[in-house]
Amino acid sequence: MWEPGSLTTRRAVPRSHPRAESLLIRSRLVDGFDSGLVAREGLLAQGRGEAFDYLLGEKTGRPARRAIRAAAAALLLAKSPIVSINGNAAALCAAELVSLSVQAGAKLEVNLFYASKRREQAIARMLKKCGAREVLGINPASSARLHGTDSARGRVDRDGILAADVVVVPLEDGDRTAALRKAGKTVITFDLNPLSRTSQTAHITIVDNITRAAGLLAADIQRMAGKDRRVLRQTVSDYNNRSNLAESIAQIRNNLARRARLA
Ligand code: ATP
Numbered sequence: 001m002w003e004p005g006s007l008t009t010r011r012a013v014p015r016s017h018p019r020a021e022s023l024l025i026r027s028r029l030v031d032g033f034d035s036g037l038v039a040r041e042g043l044l045a046q047g048r049g050e051a052f053d054y055l056l057g058e059k060t061g062r063p064a065r066r067a068i069r070a071a072a073a074a075l076l077l078a079k080s081p082i083v084s085i086n087g088n089a090a091a092l093c094a095a096e097l098v099s100l101s102v103q104a105g106a107k108l109e110v111n112l113f114y115a116s117k118r119r120e121q122a123i124a125r126m127l128k129k130c131g132a133r134e135v136l137g138i139n140p141a142s143s144a145r146l147h148g149t150d151s152a153r154g155r156v157d158r159d160g161i162l163a164a165d166v167v168v169v170p171l172e173d174g175d176r177t178a179a180l181r182k183a184g185k186t187v188i189t190f191d192l193n194p195l196s197r198t199s200q201t202a203h204i205t206i207v208d209n210i211t212r213a214a215g216l217l218a219a220d221i222q223r224m225a226g227k228d229r230r231v232l233r234q235t236v237s238d239y240n241n242r243s244n245l246a247e248s249i250a251q252i253r254n255n256l257a258r259r260a261r262l263a
Contacts, residue, residue: 022050022053022058028211032087032091037087037119038087038090041113042091046088049191055252056192056248056255057255058209060212061208062251063247063251064208067204067205068217068220069224071188071204072223073232073236074203074204075106076224077236078106079165080107081104081105081107081165082106082107082161083097083104083108083168083170084161085109085111085127085137086110086170088170089170089171090123090126093210094127094129096215096218097214098127098131099218100218107136108134109136109156109157110123110124110127110137110138111156113153113172113176120137124137124138137157142157142159143155143158144157146161148175149175153173154179164185167187169187169188169189169202170191170210171191173198177202178197178201187204188202189202190214191207207248
Protein backbone atom coordinates (compact mmCIF):
# COMPACT_ATOMS: atom_id res chain seq x y z
CA MET A 1 0.00 0.00 0.00
CA TRP A 2 1.03 3.56 -0.59
CA GLU A 3 2.88 5.13 2.34
CA PRO A 4 2.78 8.85 3.10
CA GLY A 5 5.86 11.03 2.64
CA SER A 6 8.52 12.08 5.14
CA LEU A 7 7.77 12.68 8.79
CA THR A 8 7.92 16.43 8.27
CA THR A 9 5.39 16.40 5.45
CA ARG A 10 3.20 13.83 7.22
CA ARG A 11 3.01 16.15 10.24
CA ALA A 12 2.26 19.10 7.99
CA VAL A 13 -0.76 17.37 6.37
CA PRO A 14 -3.39 16.48 8.99
CA ARG A 15 -5.34 13.29 8.15
CA SER A 16 -8.58 15.23 8.71
CA HIS A 17 -7.79 17.60 5.82
CA PRO A 18 -10.40 17.11 3.06
CA ARG A 19 -7.63 16.81 0.46
CA ALA A 20 -5.22 14.87 2.70
CA GLU A 21 -4.63 12.00 0.26
CA SER A 22 -3.81 14.32 -2.62
CA LEU A 23 -1.57 16.50 -0.43
CA LEU A 24 0.28 13.45 0.86
CA ILE A 25 0.87 12.18 -2.67
CA ARG A 26 2.19 15.64 -3.52
CA SER A 27 4.49 15.50 -0.50
CA ARG A 28 5.94 12.23 -1.80
CA LEU A 29 6.93 14.02 -4.99
CA VAL A 30 8.49 16.89 -3.06
CA ASP A 31 10.42 14.42 -0.90
CA GLY A 32 11.46 12.64 -4.11
CA PHE A 33 12.67 15.92 -5.55
CA ASP A 34 14.63 16.72 -2.36
CA SER A 35 16.27 13.29 -2.41
CA GLY A 36 17.30 13.54 -6.06
CA LEU A 37 14.79 11.10 -7.61
CA VAL A 38 12.48 13.59 -9.29
CA ALA A 39 13.28 16.23 -11.93
CA ARG A 40 11.85 19.75 -11.58
CA GLU A 41 9.66 19.03 -14.59
CA GLY A 42 8.35 15.98 -12.76
CA LEU A 43 6.69 18.27 -10.22
CA LEU A 44 4.79 19.95 -13.05
CA ALA A 45 3.78 16.61 -14.56
CA GLN A 46 2.32 15.66 -11.17
CA GLY A 47 0.30 18.89 -11.21
CA ARG A 48 -1.21 17.99 -14.56
CA GLY A 49 -2.02 14.52 -13.24
CA GLU A 50 -3.63 15.90 -10.06
CA ALA A 51 -5.96 18.11 -12.08
CA PHE A 52 -7.24 15.11 -14.02
CA ASP A 53 -7.51 13.02 -10.86
CA TYR A 54 -9.74 15.75 -9.43
CA LEU A 55 -11.94 15.63 -12.52
CA LEU A 56 -12.10 11.83 -12.45
CA GLY A 57 -13.34 11.90 -8.84
CA GLU A 58 -10.08 10.60 -7.33
CA LYS A 59 -11.12 6.97 -7.53
CA THR A 60 -10.44 3.96 -9.72
CA GLY A 61 -13.30 3.92 -12.19
CA ARG A 62 -14.73 1.06 -14.24
CA PRO A 63 -12.63 1.78 -17.35
CA ALA A 64 -9.45 1.78 -15.25
CA ARG A 65 -10.43 -1.60 -13.72
CA ARG A 66 -11.02 -2.98 -17.22
CA ALA A 67 -7.64 -1.67 -18.46
CA ILE A 68 -5.92 -3.16 -15.41
CA ARG A 69 -7.43 -6.58 -16.19
CA ALA A 70 -6.32 -6.37 -19.83
CA ALA A 71 -2.84 -5.23 -18.76
CA ALA A 72 -2.57 -8.14 -16.31
CA ALA A 73 -3.49 -10.59 -19.10
CA ALA A 74 -1.01 -9.00 -21.55
CA LEU A 75 1.77 -9.19 -18.97
CA LEU A 76 1.01 -12.83 -18.14
CA LEU A 77 1.16 -13.67 -21.87
CA ALA A 78 4.38 -11.73 -22.46
CA LYS A 79 7.66 -13.50 -23.25
CA SER A 80 9.89 -10.68 -22.11
CA PRO A 81 7.98 -8.01 -20.15
CA ILE A 82 9.58 -4.94 -18.62
CA VAL A 83 8.54 -2.08 -16.33
CA SER A 84 10.16 1.26 -17.17
CA ILE A 85 10.74 3.50 -14.14
CA ASN A 86 11.14 7.28 -14.13
CA GLY A 87 11.64 9.61 -11.18
CA ASN A 88 7.96 10.30 -10.51
CA ALA A 89 7.06 6.61 -10.61
CA ALA A 90 9.91 5.79 -8.21
CA ALA A 91 9.00 8.57 -5.78
CA LEU A 92 5.29 7.71 -5.80
CA CYS A 93 5.24 3.93 -5.61
CA ALA A 94 8.60 2.17 -5.98
CA ALA A 95 7.52 -0.71 -3.72
CA GLU A 96 4.33 -1.39 -5.70
CA LEU A 97 6.23 -1.31 -8.99
CA VAL A 98 8.85 -3.74 -7.70
CA SER A 99 6.05 -6.04 -6.53
CA LEU A 100 4.36 -5.66 -9.94
CA SER A 101 7.59 -6.69 -11.68
CA VAL A 102 7.91 -9.75 -9.42
CA GLN A 103 4.28 -10.84 -10.03
CA ALA A 104 4.66 -10.34 -13.80
CA GLY A 105 8.15 -11.88 -14.03
CA ALA A 106 9.15 -8.55 -15.59
CA LYS A 107 12.50 -6.80 -15.58
CA LEU A 108 12.90 -3.25 -14.25
CA GLU A 109 14.65 -0.51 -16.21
CA VAL A 110 15.40 3.04 -15.13
CA ASN A 111 14.52 5.15 -18.15
CA LEU A 112 14.43 8.93 -17.91
CA PHE A 113 13.07 11.61 -20.21
CA TYR A 114 15.45 14.15 -18.63
CA ALA A 115 18.57 11.94 -18.50
CA SER A 116 20.88 12.32 -15.50
CA LYS A 117 23.41 9.83 -14.15
CA ARG A 118 22.82 10.90 -10.56
CA ARG A 119 19.06 10.51 -10.79
CA GLU A 120 19.42 7.12 -12.49
CA GLN A 121 21.60 5.91 -9.63
CA ALA A 122 19.26 7.34 -6.98
CA ILE A 123 16.25 5.62 -8.60
CA ALA A 124 18.12 2.31 -8.91
CA ARG A 125 19.07 2.52 -5.21
CA MET A 126 15.43 3.19 -4.28
CA LEU A 127 14.24 0.18 -6.31
CA LYS A 128 16.86 -2.05 -4.70
CA LYS A 129 15.82 -0.80 -1.26
CA CYS A 130 12.30 -1.95 -2.16
CA GLY A 131 13.54 -5.46 -3.01
CA ALA A 132 14.53 -5.27 -6.70
CA ARG A 133 17.28 -7.78 -7.46
CA GLU A 134 18.33 -6.39 -10.83
CA VAL A 135 17.86 -2.89 -12.23
CA LEU A 136 18.64 -2.25 -15.89
CA GLY A 137 19.24 1.07 -17.63
CA ILE A 138 22.19 2.16 -15.52
CA ASN A 139 25.05 0.40 -17.30
CA PRO A 140 26.39 2.51 -20.21
CA ALA A 141 27.91 -0.66 -21.75
CA SER A 142 24.46 -2.07 -22.51
CA SER A 143 22.99 1.21 -23.74
CA ALA A 144 21.17 1.14 -27.12
CA ARG A 145 19.04 3.50 -29.24
CA LEU A 146 15.31 3.33 -29.70
CA HIS A 147 14.63 4.71 -33.17
CA GLY A 148 12.07 7.44 -33.69
CA THR A 149 13.19 9.66 -30.78
CA ASP A 150 16.09 12.10 -30.48
CA SER A 151 19.34 10.68 -29.10
CA ALA A 152 19.03 11.93 -25.51
CA ARG A 153 15.47 10.63 -25.17
CA GLY A 154 15.94 7.41 -27.10
CA ARG A 155 18.46 5.68 -24.86
CA VAL A 156 17.28 2.26 -23.67
CA ASP A 157 18.94 -0.87 -22.29
CA ARG A 158 19.82 -3.47 -24.93
CA ASP A 159 18.80 -6.28 -22.54
CA GLY A 160 15.76 -4.41 -21.26
CA ILE A 161 13.32 -2.26 -23.20
CA LEU A 162 15.00 -2.95 -26.54
CA ALA A 163 14.54 -6.72 -26.17
CA ALA A 164 11.10 -6.59 -24.52
CA ASP A 165 7.78 -7.51 -26.15
CA VAL A 166 5.53 -5.87 -23.53
CA VAL A 167 6.56 -2.57 -21.93
CA VAL A 168 4.90 -0.84 -18.97
CA VAL A 169 5.73 2.89 -19.24
CA PRO A 170 4.06 4.89 -16.47
CA LEU A 171 3.70 8.68 -16.78
CA GLU A 172 5.39 8.69 -20.17
CA ASP A 173 5.83 11.24 -22.95
CA GLY A 174 3.86 10.82 -26.18
CA ASP A 175 6.83 10.71 -28.59
CA ARG A 176 8.54 7.93 -26.71
CA THR A 177 5.30 5.97 -26.42
CA ALA A 178 4.87 6.25 -30.20
CA ALA A 179 8.48 5.10 -30.75
CA LEU A 180 7.93 2.05 -28.54
CA ARG A 181 4.78 1.18 -30.41
CA LYS A 182 6.53 1.62 -33.75
CA ALA A 183 9.26 -0.71 -32.53
CA GLY A 184 6.60 -3.43 -32.25
CA LYS A 185 6.20 -3.42 -28.46
CA THR A 186 2.87 -3.81 -26.70
CA VAL A 187 2.66 -0.61 -24.64
CA ILE A 188 0.87 -0.37 -21.30
CA THR A 189 0.75 2.97 -19.50
CA PHE A 190 -0.64 4.60 -16.38
CA ASP A 191 -1.81 8.11 -17.24
CA LEU A 192 -4.45 10.21 -15.48
CA ASN A 193 -5.00 12.28 -18.61
CA PRO A 194 -7.12 10.33 -21.08
CA LEU A 195 -6.44 13.03 -23.70
CA SER A 196 -2.64 12.86 -23.61
CA ARG A 197 -0.74 11.58 -26.62
CA THR A 198 0.59 8.75 -24.49
CA SER A 199 -2.93 7.69 -23.50
CA GLN A 200 -4.07 7.85 -27.10
CA THR A 201 -1.03 5.97 -28.44
CA ALA A 202 -0.60 3.12 -25.94
CA HIS A 203 -2.29 -0.26 -26.48
CA ILE A 204 -3.60 -0.32 -22.91
CA THR A 205 -4.04 2.93 -20.96
CA ILE A 206 -4.84 2.74 -17.26
CA VAL A 207 -6.46 6.11 -16.57
CA ASP A 208 -5.92 6.22 -12.84
CA ASN A 209 -3.48 7.54 -10.29
CA ILE A 210 -0.46 5.24 -10.31
CA THR A 211 -0.53 5.32 -6.49
CA ARG A 212 -3.87 3.47 -6.62
CA ALA A 213 -3.48 1.44 -9.80
CA ALA A 214 0.02 -0.08 -9.55
CA GLY A 215 -0.97 -2.23 -6.55
CA LEU A 216 -4.26 -3.20 -8.22
CA LEU A 217 -2.38 -4.37 -11.32
CA ALA A 218 0.00 -6.48 -9.22
CA ALA A 219 -3.01 -8.01 -7.43
CA ASP A 220 -4.81 -8.79 -10.72
CA ILE A 221 -1.70 -10.50 -12.10
CA GLN A 222 -1.55 -12.67 -8.99
CA ARG A 223 -5.28 -13.48 -9.23
CA MET A 224 -5.16 -14.30 -12.96
CA ALA A 225 -1.84 -16.19 -12.96
CA GLY A 226 -3.47 -19.64 -13.00
CA LYS A 227 -5.82 -18.86 -15.92
CA ASP A 228 -5.64 -20.69 -19.23
CA ARG A 229 -3.67 -18.81 -21.90
CA ARG A 230 -6.70 -18.89 -24.21
CA VAL A 231 -8.75 -17.03 -21.58
CA LEU A 232 -5.94 -14.48 -21.19
CA ARG A 233 -5.72 -13.99 -24.97
CA GLN A 234 -9.50 -13.47 -25.07
CA THR A 235 -9.26 -10.84 -22.29
CA VAL A 236 -6.67 -8.95 -24.33
CA SER A 237 -8.54 -9.19 -27.63
CA ASP A 238 -11.87 -8.16 -26.03
CA TYR A 239 -10.22 -4.98 -24.74
CA ASN A 240 -10.59 -1.82 -26.81
CA ASN A 241 -8.42 1.11 -25.71
CA ARG A 242 -10.30 3.70 -27.80
CA SER A 243 -13.68 2.94 -26.29
CA ASN A 244 -12.17 2.55 -22.84
CA LEU A 245 -10.59 6.03 -23.10
CA ALA A 246 -13.92 7.41 -24.32
CA GLU A 247 -15.49 6.00 -21.16
CA SER A 248 -12.90 7.76 -18.97
CA ILE A 249 -13.63 11.02 -20.78
CA ALA A 250 -17.35 10.39 -20.18
CA GLN A 251 -16.56 9.80 -16.49
CA ILE A 252 -15.10 13.33 -16.37
CA ARG A 253 -18.07 14.75 -18.29
CA ASN A 254 -20.54 13.06 -15.93
CA ASN A 255 -18.71 14.33 -12.84
CA LEU A 256 -18.74 17.84 -14.27
CA ALA A 257 -22.41 17.61 -15.24
CA ARG A 258 -23.32 16.50 -11.73
CA ARG A 259 -21.34 19.36 -10.21
CA ALA A 260 -22.84 21.82 -12.69
CA ARG A 261 -26.35 20.80 -11.63
CA LEU A 262 -25.48 21.23 -7.96
CA ALA A 263 -23.76 24.58 -8.44
P1 ATP B 1 1.95 13.51 -23.72
O1 ATP B 1 3.25 13.79 -24.43
O2 ATP B 1 1.64 12.04 -23.63
O3 ATP B 1 0.77 14.30 -24.28
P2 ATP B 1 2.23 15.30 -21.48
O4 ATP B 1 3.20 16.20 -22.17
O5 ATP B 1 0.84 15.80 -21.20
O6 ATP B 1 2.16 13.88 -22.20
P3 ATP B 1 4.16 14.50 -19.53
O7 ATP B 1 4.57 15.57 -18.61
O8 ATP B 1 5.09 14.05 -20.59
O9 ATP B 1 2.72 14.90 -20.05
O10 ATP B 1 3.77 13.17 -18.73
C1 ATP B 1 3.11 13.16 -17.57
C2 ATP B 1 1.77 12.45 -17.73
O11 ATP B 1 1.58 11.68 -16.56
C3 ATP B 1 0.61 13.44 -17.82
O12 ATP B 1 -0.31 13.03 -18.81
C4 ATP B 1 -0.05 13.36 -16.43
O13 ATP B 1 -1.45 13.49 -16.51
C5 ATP B 1 0.32 11.96 -15.99
N1 ATP B 1 0.47 11.83 -14.53
C6 ATP B 1 1.10 12.67 -13.68
N2 ATP B 1 1.05 12.21 -12.42
C7 ATP B 1 0.40 11.03 -12.47
C8 ATP B 1 0.05 10.05 -11.49
N3 ATP B 1 0.35 10.21 -10.20
N4 ATP B 1 -0.60 8.94 -11.91
C9 ATP B 1 -0.92 8.76 -13.21
N5 ATP B 1 -0.64 9.66 -14.17
C10 ATP B 1 0.02 10.77 -13.82
